[in-house]
Amino acid sequence: MTEPTDAEPKPDTEPPPAVESGPEPAEPEAPPAADGDAEDFEGPRRRARREREERRAAQARATAIEEARRAAKRKVDGRVGVPAKPPARGLIRGLKVLLWTTGISIVVVGLGLVLYFTPIMSVRSTVITGLGAVTQQEVEQAAAVAPGTPLLQVDTDAVAERVATIRRIASARVQREYPSTLRITVAERIPLVVKDYPDGPHLFDRDGVDFATAPPPPGLPYLDAEAPGPNDDPTKAALQVLTALSPEVAGQVSRIAAPSVAAITLTLNDGREVIWGTTDRTDDKAMTLGALLTQPGRTYDVSSPDLPTVK
Helix, strand or coil, rough: CCCCCCCCCCCCCCCCCCCCCCCCCCCCCCCCHHHHHHHHCCCCCEEEEEEEHHHHHHHHHHHHHHHHHHHHHHHHHCCCCCCCCCCCCCCCCHHHHHHHHHHHHHHHHHHHHHHHCCCCHCCCCCEEECCCCCCCHHHHHHHCCCCCCCCHHHHHHHHHHHHCCCEEEEEEEEEEECEEEEEEEEEEEEEEEEEEEEEEEEEECCCEEEEECCCCCCCCCCCECCCCCCHHHHHHHHHHHHHCCHHHCCCEEEECCCCCCEEEEECCCCCCCEEECCCCHHHHHHHHHHHHCCCCCEEECCCCCCCCEEC
């Protein structure tokens, strides 16, 4: 016997088979529009975009044609290359400064030429200062500057050298004073010692220069030297001693003897004698002598300023 089952009875009909999904059938394409209907089919947006692209292409072609035409013209005119850039601002400023400088230089040179070659600023007066024993006429003759000479043509150094050739003049300085004055400043030689010669007394300055033959001023000491002159060593030693003395002591000296640079002696107005020796420590000796002369005596020895003696 078979046992009954709880299974439901199978239906008499089978379920329909599943249909596989797939792409839907495409709608049939519309037939191409006729020429007259193309604009309607294109649409306004697409048509506007196409027109813009066409205008851009046309403009690019026109620009290329214009550039080609200009390049061809430049080639014909000989101006092939990149157009010149406008000059920089700094370059323009530099050119302006150069032009101004050039203009000023031309004006200055022109003015200098006018003053140099014309009598606009010429020598009309000569002023001479520092004269004593020398006369103005002597200086003017030595200067030899003709009136009316343009000041710029006057060689001041040459004039000063000519003036300094006068024996009594130690130095000279020449200056231009515009518009028309030439100033000459002289320094005359001052006699420091005198030496007798057959033709008369000769005056010597502090440099040992024999600059005049004339009577000596009162109180001028006499020099005893074999060959006095600016290059004589005993003469230079004697003059060094005299210039080192104080004015009070120098005024008492009547004679200075310099047979050599190591045997200098002084003779005072009252007959006292000073043994000086060499020119070593001249300043110390001069200071010692000033104090030593206050003591009574006939001979004062300062050859050793640390151990002076009075006899």
